[in-house]
Amino acid sequence: MDTAVKEAAVARFLREYPQIERAACDHPALLGCADVDWSQIPGSPVGIPVLLRGLLDEVAGPEALRVLGNVLMNSIFHASATMPAALPFLIGLAGVPGFAVRPGLVELLVVAAEVSLPVDAADERQVLLFGNDCDHPERERVRAAFAAHASALSALLEDETLPISADDRECLLKVVKPQRHPS
Numbered sequence: 001m002d003t004a005v006k007e008a009a010v011a012r013f014l015r016e017y018p019q020i021e022r023a024a025c026d027h028p029a030l031l032g033c034a035d036v037d038w039s040q041i042p043g044s045p046v047g048i049p050v051l052l053r054g055l056l057d058e059v060a061g062p063e064a065l066r067v068l069g070n071v072l073m074n075s076i077f078h079a080s081a082t083m084p085a086a087l088p089f090l091i092g093l094a095g096v097p098g099f100a101v102r103p104g105l106v107e108l109l110v111v112a113a114e115v116s117l118p119v120d121a122a123d124e125r126q127v128l129l130f131g132n133d134c135d136h137p138e139r140e141r142v143r144a145a146f147a148a149h150a151s152a153l154s155a156l157l158e159d160e161t162l163p164i165s166a167d168d169r170e171c172l173l174k175v176v177k178p179q180r181h182p183s
Helices: 003-016 018-022 048-054 061-072 083-094 102-116 124-130 138-148 150-158 166-176
Strands: 073-075
Touching (some): 003 048, 048 061, 048 083, 061 083, 061 102, 083 102, 083 138, 083 150, 102 138, 102 166, 138 150, 138 166, 150 166
């Protein structure tokens, strides 16, 4: 999805939920979000903070999650350059029990973890589907963002109320405690 399409998706969200743009947000999980220069990230719409705030809104949350998922992924196999900058806020919000889109947010974290895993260059099928790691530097940046927030992600995974399957939990554990993968 190119930048213009992403910007248009954010604009549609704002037309549908104008109250989100005007809403003040001092949620601890989003501290620092407004300080990120989203416009300096290639392909990133500047409306990421609005979408992140929208996740907390009971009515707008499901649409904010859908749009955010599309914006943070360039395809089903590739995270966008925006994903590493958004991950600290996604992890923080996923740690907040009781809000409507938490299960979907956890699923987005799992997808980010899955697409960030190193590709075995000797595995032709993996390379065909995901490309070589050297062609997708966002994978390493996503892994670095997960590593930088490993303690918050570990705390999240210890939450027994977290709606997550054993396979998804295992996937997130891989980014918390990475192991050596063939290159």
